[in-house]
Amino acid sequence: MYSLSVIVRTICDVFAWFLAVFGVYVIIHGHLTPGGGFQGGAVVATLFAFLLVAYGGKKFIPFYKSSLFSWFETVGLLLFIGTGLVGLGTTFFYNFLAGQGGLFGSTVPIGPNSGVLNSSGTIALMNMAVGVEVIGGLSLILYYMFKGIRLYEESGSEETGHDR
Amino acid sequence: MIGNLPYLVVGIIFLLGLYAVLFEKNLIKIAIGVSLIEASANLLLIVLGYRTGGSIPVFTLAGKVGKMVLPVPQALTLTAIVIGLATSALMLSLIMMLYKHYGTLDVREIRRLRG
Amino acid sequence: MKRQVLFLVALIIVVGTLWGGLSRIHQFGDPGAAPMDDYYLHNAQAERSANNIVTSIVFDYRGFDTLGEAAVLFTAVCSVLVVFRKGGHN
Numbered sequence: 001m002y003s004l005s006v007i008v009r010t011i012c013d014v015f016a017w018f019l020a021v022f023g024v025y026v027i028i029h030g031h032l033t034p035g036g037g038f039q040g041g042a043v044v045a046t047l048f049a050f051l052l053v054a055y056g057g058k059k060f061i062p063f064y065k066s067s068l069f070s071w072f073e074t075v076g077l078l079l080f081i082g083t084g085l086v087g088l089g090t091t092f093f094y095n096f097l098a099g100q101g102g103l104f105g106s107t108v109p110i111g112p113n114s115g116v117l118n119s120s121g122t123i124a125l126m127n128m129a130v131g132v133e134v135i136g137g138l139s140l141i142l143y144y145m146f147k148g149i150r151l152y153e154e155s156g157s158e159e160t161g162h163d164r
Numbered sequence: 165m166i167g168n169l170p171y172l173v174v175g176i177i178f179l180l181g182l183y184a185v186l187f188e189k190n191l192i193k194i195a196i197g198v199s200l201i202e203a204s205a206n207l208l209l210i211v212l213g214y215r216t217g218g219s220i221p222v223f224t225l226a227g228k229v230g231k232m233v234l235p236v237p238q239a240l241t242l243t244a245i246v247i248g249l250a251t252s253a254l255m256l257s258l259i260m261m262l263y264k265h266y267g268t269l270d271v272r273e274i275r276r277l278r279g
Numbered sequence: 280m281k282r283q284v285l286f287l288v289a290l291i292i293v294v295g296t297l298w299g300g301l302s303r304i305h306q307f308g309d310p311g312a313a314p315m316d317d318y319y320l321h322n323a324q325a326e327r328s329a330n331n332i333v334t335s336i337v338f339d340y341r342g343f344d345t346l347g348e349a350a351v352l353f354t355a356v357c358s359v360l361v362v363f364r365k366g367g368h369n
Contacts, residue, residue, distance in 0.1 A: 030331065031329040031331050032224045032329075032331060033222065034220060034333075036242075036331070036333075037338075073356060076349075077349055080345075080346065081346065084342060092343070093339065095327055098329075099328050106328070107328050108223075108324055108330060110325060111229060111324075112224075112226035112228075112229050113224070113330070114225055119328045120327060120329035120330075120334075122339070123329050123334055123335055123339055127334065133349060133352065133353070134352065136356075137353065137355070137356045141253045141359050144363045145253070145257060145359065145363070148261075148264075167307050168306065169307070171302075171304060174301065175298070178297065179294070182293070212310065213316075214310070215310060216309065221319075221331075222332065223331075223332075224330040224331070232320055234313050235319055235320065235332040236316050236336060239333050239337045239341065243337070243345070246348050246352060247348060250351050250352050251355070254355050254358055254362075257358075261363075
């Protein structure tokens with residue numbers, strides 16, 4: 001897969017940052033606006049698909065640090081489970097931060113309001129953990145599937161068949 | 165009757181997906197059929213929880229609060245979408261490996277080449 | 280010939296059960312009384328202090344479901360890695 005023209009690459013350079021910022025916004029405002037960890041993570045993972053289409057695999061594969069993103073995935077899942085385990089004094093997944101003051105502990109007015117970012121307790125933490133996990137997971141799926149195509153292209157000249 | 169059109173749409177999408185799974189010969193089209201069945205299940209969940217004139221269950225800048233649609237089917241649909249994405253990724257990876265192994269995507273050919 | 284008759288019978292059974300199931304659901308736009316959903320809509324802001332009710336269900340009231348979902352995503356990534364691992368498939 002070769003890189004596309006300079007117009008596409010320039011547009012990609014400009015809009016990739018907007019995609020990243022929008023994805024992070026969706027993740028950290030998950031308890032206020034429609035969206036959340038999964039959706040924001042999918043938006044950020046779209047950024048990597050964008051880079052892969054615009055620049056081609058020859059520049060994307062050295063750019064993409066797969067070990068870093070598998071760390072993202074592992075750390076995201078462990079943070080999610082750990083946040084659930086901290087509430088184990090009452091029950092698993094107990095929201096021990098909501099309404100206590102402090103980190104994510106503000107109370108919100110009942111009914112329609114304009115939103116308090118520092119609210120909702122562990123929900124915001126879990127949004128971030130799941131967002132980090134989904135960023136790692138989806139971009140790793142993309143990366144490995146693209147490397148699978150390259151694996152086919154490299155061995156394409158050989159004889160293929162079921163008896164190989 | 166015309167008010168119940170969404171249920172009819174769910175049934176039609178399900179039957180299209182079932183047709184693709186049963187009668188298509190290309191593995192990619194079978195994967196598309198499985199995704200269509202998933203989409204029909206998600207649409208059925210969303211349609212079940214809709215209230216006429218209801219707004220989304222989010223209070224941020226909601227304006228005048230009236231009825232809201234049921235939130236639990238939406239939460240379960242969110243779960244189902246992510247699981248569908250995971251199964252789609254795995255399905256397409258296995259199809260790529262089948263193509264690399266057999267050199268074709270036709271299910272009849274793959275069945276014929278079974279050794 | 281026999282296969283086609285069998286297929287027609289199977290098609291009639293599938294479409295009939297689908298039609299019978301879908302036509303017995305409540306009217307579109309009127310799910311009736313939903314006490315659990317109304318409890319979430321009225322009390323989730325006071326109990327969990329989150330404006331987005333769907334997120335407070337996904338990550339708090341039913342966090343255990345989400346744990347399974349995250350585990351499924353992790354497993355999918357691991358299995359894609361196993362399918363495309365170096366050294367081929369033979």
